[in-house]
Amino acid sequence: MSVPQIRMQSQSAKISIQSTPSAQTIEQPKADMEIHQENAKLTMRTTPSQLTIDQSQAWADMNLKSVLRYISDEAQNGSQACLENIAQTSQEGDELMRIENGRGALIAQAERNSEPPQYDYNIGFIPSNFSVKVHFQPGQVNIDAQSQNVDINTQIHKPFINYRPGNVEIGLRQKANLQVDFVNIQ
Incomplete structure (x- = not known):
């Protein structure tokens, strides 16, 4: 005896995601500075x-x-x-x-x-003290x-900013699928 059956086969959907990262570069030129002091x-x-x-x-x-x-x-x-x-x-x-x-x-x-008179004898070539x-x-x-005064002149320069935006692509790689079969149905 065969029993009727329902067979279900499902397949999930699959999403594909592809991303390109963003890139940013910043260049800051040095400021021009003049210092003058007399x-x-x-x-x-x-x-x-x-x-x-x-x-x-x-x-x-x-x-x-x-x-x-x-x-x-x-x-x-x-x-x-x-x-x-x-x-x-x-x-x-x-x-x-x-x-x-x-x-x-x-x-x-x-x-x-x-x-004759009495004379005091001493060394005559030595000078007296002090x-x-x-x-x-x-x-x-x-x-x-x-x-x-000090004169300081400063000239700043704007930065160079380069930005490349990122990208995200989302797609369906595999569709969802559901198969239903009936077996032994009379």
Whole structure:
């Protein structure tokens, strides 16, 4: 015995999708830039330093004097010696005038004047301490700087944009199909 049957055969639909991706390129040219600045104004004022070294006293201590100083010193020494001699002569005259004090005044004067004077001996070519005088006056530097303005000019350029759109194609690759068969139908 055959039983009637319905046979169904189906086939799904199939879709095909094809896509082309989009592409985009952007090129940005560099901007043109100009920078202009004038030189700063710089003013410098200096006062020179001064170094003064006075070694005239050291030279004088070593008896190496200038002619004018030598003459001046010797004139002063001569004047002083003259005054001392006048004082000594006056004193001796006063001693002789007082004869009532005895005759010993003339003998004492003869003894004093017969002996040579006592001199102090020392090395004469070594200058005395601190005979060289040093004076230093430092200099000064005044700096005045005036900056100038900066001019900046910038010119930008538009970017180059290239765009290719993408594409999507959708199609039916296989249609849906349904087959229905009846078997053993009498």
